[in-house]
Amino acid sequence: MDISIRPSVLRGKLDVPASKSCAHRSIICAALADGVSHLSGVTMSKDIEATIGAMTALGAEFTVNGGDITVKGTGGKTADSCVIDCNESGSTLRFIIPVAAAIGKSTEFHGRGRLPQRPIDIFIRELGRNGVSFDYHNTMPFTVSGGLRSDIFEIEGDVSSQFITGLLFALPLLDGDSEIVLTSHLESRPYVDITIETLRRFGVSAEETERGFRIKGGQRYRARDEKIEGDYSQAAFFCVANALGSEVELHNLNENSVQGDKKILEIISDMCYNGNIGHYRADCSDIPDLVPVLAVLGAFGNGDSVIYNAKRLKIKESDRLASTSAMLNALGGDVTVTDDGLVIRPTNAMHGGTVDSCGDHRIVMAAAVAATRIDGEVVIKGAEAAEKSYPAFFDDYKMLGGKANVISME
Structure with missing residues (x-):
């Protein structure tokens, strides 16, 4: 689906969709609990549907009514073999591999897009020496079988925090105590904080140590009822739109959230003043999802902006450093990819053009934000990619006054 966007000022009130990161984690915890949990305010997306499907395959029962989900948990009991379709969700894949292994379920994992190329080497190594077998040939589908044993798991912290989160879900289910030892600096630490906080609410604890975590x-x-808080990752697109001249009032955000992407508020506050946009140097090791929309903000600044410590973005839904650079350069920007980030130089010559989404939801939404400020038509090819995390994005965009129209359904 290709969408044409004309410049506009977004105005109005918006209930920010529920946090995808929080929803993934609450769904998994509820599915592993004894008893029935009720989750409200969930924003359905392809990624969330993948996690619900995964936990259904592992034995949990779900009743979905819009954004309200009732979950009858498994209590962590052993289940029969199954097939799990992760679609394009890296979170689903890496969260569920150790969970399936912990409950002794032989599981075949499927995926599409770039997911089959996303690395799982850490699990193959660490789970493989603790009772788990992988029939894996560097792509999907692959099969995980055997029963995970408690032990010390040595995990690199600079590849993906999803590996740590997956183990934090699984290790409490084992008979013996375990430890996660970080062999390098933990990047995306706020995502692990979300995991630990969610575990705590569902009655499970993980103790932080000097080396990592003890479980x-x-x-x-324990089953519980909870409302999923708003997503700062999605709010960030409208926060940047506001910095570029829009006037969107955002609701459903938790001011005390541990979501790392809340950092967008601080970055904008530090660089935007008296209606002027400055420039920034942003260490994105903890906030990788902000990179595309941060680059949009930098493109309209008054000096060179630098994003660094973002090398891991090369293995997202797209090579997100390359696709972000290509998106802005197609619109008259001047963005250079570095070894671990981007350099964004304002050109004062942003114009209409055609953007390839590269199948990446965050490229689509970042381009739509850039289009609010650009003089001319912006065409986004493959705009349906936004459905991965924010299916109602263009509905909300148009509700706020955005001028977006579908021009091709191919």
Whole structure:
């Protein structure tokens, strides 16, 4: 689907969609709990549907009514073999591999897009020496079988925090105590904080140590009711639109959230003053999802902006450093890819053009934000990619006055 966008000022009130990161984690915890949990305010997307499908395959029962989900948990009991379709969700894949192994379920994992190329080497190594077998040939589908044993798991912290989160879900289910030892600096730490906080609410604890985390075995997840808080990752697109001249009032955000992408508020506050946009140097090791829209903000600044410590973005839904650079350069920007980030130089010559989404939801939404300020038509090819995380994005965009029209359904 290709969409044409004309410049506009977005105005009005918006209930920010529920946090995808929080929803993934609450769904998994509820599915592993004894009893019935009720989750409200969930924003359905392809990624969330993938996690619900995964936990259904592992034995949980879901009743979905719009944004309200009732979950009858498994209590972490062993289940039969199954097939899980992760679609394009890296979170689903890496969160569920150790969970399936912990409950002794032989599981075949499927995926599409770039997901089959996303690395799982850390799990193959660490789970493989603790009772788990992988029939894996560097792509999908692949099969995980055997029963995970408690032990010390040595995990690199600079590849993806998703590996740590997956183990934090699984290790409490084992009989013995385990430890996660970080062998390098933990990047995207706020995502692990979200995991630990969610575990705590569902009755499971993980103790932080000097080396990483210690997890007692034999714990039981407890069912609970909760409302999923708004997503700062999605709010960031409208925060940047506001910095570029729009006037969107955002609701459903938790001011005390541990979401790392809340950092967008601080970055904008530091660089935008008296209606002027400055420039920034942003360490994005903890906030990788902000990079595309941060680059848009930098393109309209008054000096060179630098994004660094973002090398891991090369293995997202697209090579997100390359696709972000290509998106802005197609619109008259001057963005250079570095070894671990981007340099964004304002040109004062941004214009209409055609953007290839590269199948990446965040490129689509960042381009739509840039289009609010650009003089001319912006065409986004493959705009349906936004459905991965924010299916109602263009509905909300147009509700706020955005001028977006579908020009091709191919």
